[in-house]
Amino acid sequence: MPLLSRFILAAVMTAVMVFMVTLVVTFLNLGFRADFLAQWAKAYFIAWPIAAITAFFVMPTARRVTDAIMKRIQS
Secondary structure (H helix, E strand, O other): OOHHHHHHHHHHHHHHHHHHHHHHHHHHHHOOOOOHHHHHHHHHHHHHHHHHHHHHHHHHHHHHHHHHHHHHHHO
16 A cells, blocks of 8 residues: 555544544543533544554554454454
């Protein structure tokens, strides 16, 4: 996969995943209170770059592991 495509995929995939996870975890930890959106946004903007960078570097290994698992399943 070209480098730019891998970067875009990691950015988009993690943006959506981190959006949902931080939203749910913030709600479970704090409930819906007056500063909920501010607290959620803080968690999101801290977590998303970490997730995107991690996904960018882990994606090639994850693909290889997935391919290996699929080969075993299909055998």
